[in-house]
Amino acid sequence: MGDANAMSAIAIELEDLTVGYQRHPAVHHVSGIIAAGSLTAIAGPNGAGKSSLLKTIIGELRPSSGAIKHRLKATDFGYLPQAADINRRFPISVLDTVLLGSWRQARAFAQVTSAELQKARDALAKVGLEGFDRRGIGSLSAGQFQRVLFARLLLQDAGVILLDEPFTAIDGGTTRDLLEIVAGWHHEGRTVLAVLHDFEQVCAHFPETLLLARQVIGWGATADVMSQANLRKARAMAEQWEDGICRPAR
Numbered sequence: 001m002g003d004a005n006a007m008s009a010i011a012i013e014l015e016d017l018t019v020g021y022q023r024h025p026a027v028h029h030v031s032g033i034i035a036a037g038s039l040t041a042i043a044g045p046n047g048a049g050k051s052s053l054l055k056t057i058i059g060e061l062r063p064s065s066g067a068i069k070h071r072l073k074a075t076d077f078g079y080l081p082q083a084a085d086i087n088r089r090f091p092i093s094v095l096d097t098v099l100l101g102s103w104r105q106a107r108a109f110a111q112v113t114s115a116e117l118q119k120a121r122d123a124l125a126k127v128g129l130e131g132f133d134r135r136g137i138g139s140l141s142a143g144q145f146q147r148v149l150f151a152r153l154l155l156q157d158a159g160v161i162l163l164d165e166p167f168t169a170i171d172g173g174t175t176r177d178l179l180e181i182v183a184g185w186h187h188e189g190r191t192v193l194a195v196l197h198d199f200e201q202v203c204a205h206f207p208e209t210l211l212l213a214r215q216v217i218g219w220g221a222t223a224d225v226m227s228q229a230n231l232r233k234a235r236a237m238a239e240q241w242e243d244g245i246c247r248p249a250r
């Protein structure tokens with residue numbers, strides 16, 4: 001067992017982590033430390049393995065080699081999947097969707113307590129959706145639905161929060177509100193990782209960045225990692241793997 005003091009500053013350690021689909025690596029030999037309480041952006045081109053990395057951290061995908069080390073329970077993780085992965089046709093109300101965030105306090109099939117109901121309504125108020133309780137989630141705009149998912153994360157109260165492209169197709173006002181919630185989580189000492197494509201957002205709001213192009217291009221202070229040289233390198237890696245899939249006709 002490692003030194004308890006040293007380990008307490010580490011939320012999650014990635015050790016030579018490789019993740020693949022049908023033997024094609026999506027994340028390649030990634031090693032590094034996600035410090036407890038850090039606020040990290042994961043940036044990189046399409047297909048760089050960003051979503052696969054988050055799914056592996058939450059245990060939805062298994063590493064093909066290497067390891068993820070931490071002392072966390074499944075309930076310590078809050079996860080916001082990419083919007084495209086969520087089925088909004090399910091006939092469930094806004095309030096019930098938010099209440100799903102309290103499953104770790106609630107016993108299966110137990111009645112929701114009035115305290116939990118109040119917390120869910122408070123969370124909806126915090127994301128600017130007071131009065132939306134009874135609306136079906138299918139009737140919301142993309143931005144309103146993203147606010148609902150943030151309210152659910154607020155209720156879930158997890159120590160480690162993983163967000164996959166939380167602001168894609170979301171307008172400026174909503175993004176600002178949700179970024180404030182992210183900053184609040186950081187202020188409270190939670191560990192936050194967010195996959196982002198907007199480099200201005202990364203530089204303005206995320207002190208740490210992991211720049212991924214299947215392998216690590218840079219990982220550390222955002223100002224150092226998001227250099228022109230690193231971004232060029234990430235783009236060049238992406239072009240290489242696109243060439244491998246479909247070479248242009250000569």
Ligand SMILES: Nc1ncnc2c1ncn2[C@@H]1O[C@H](COP(=O)(O)OP(=O)(O)OP(=O)(O)O)[C@@H](O)[C@H]1O
Pocket residue numbers: 021022025026044045046047048049050051052053
């Ligand atoms: N379920 C799957 N089955 C097979 N291959 C997959 C699967 N999911 C992802 N991949 C492949 O793994 C690689 C990494 O995909 P991933 O979604 O992790 O990248 P990403 O960086 O999140 O991309 P984007 O920015 O486009 O969302 C891609 O080549 C993708 O085609």
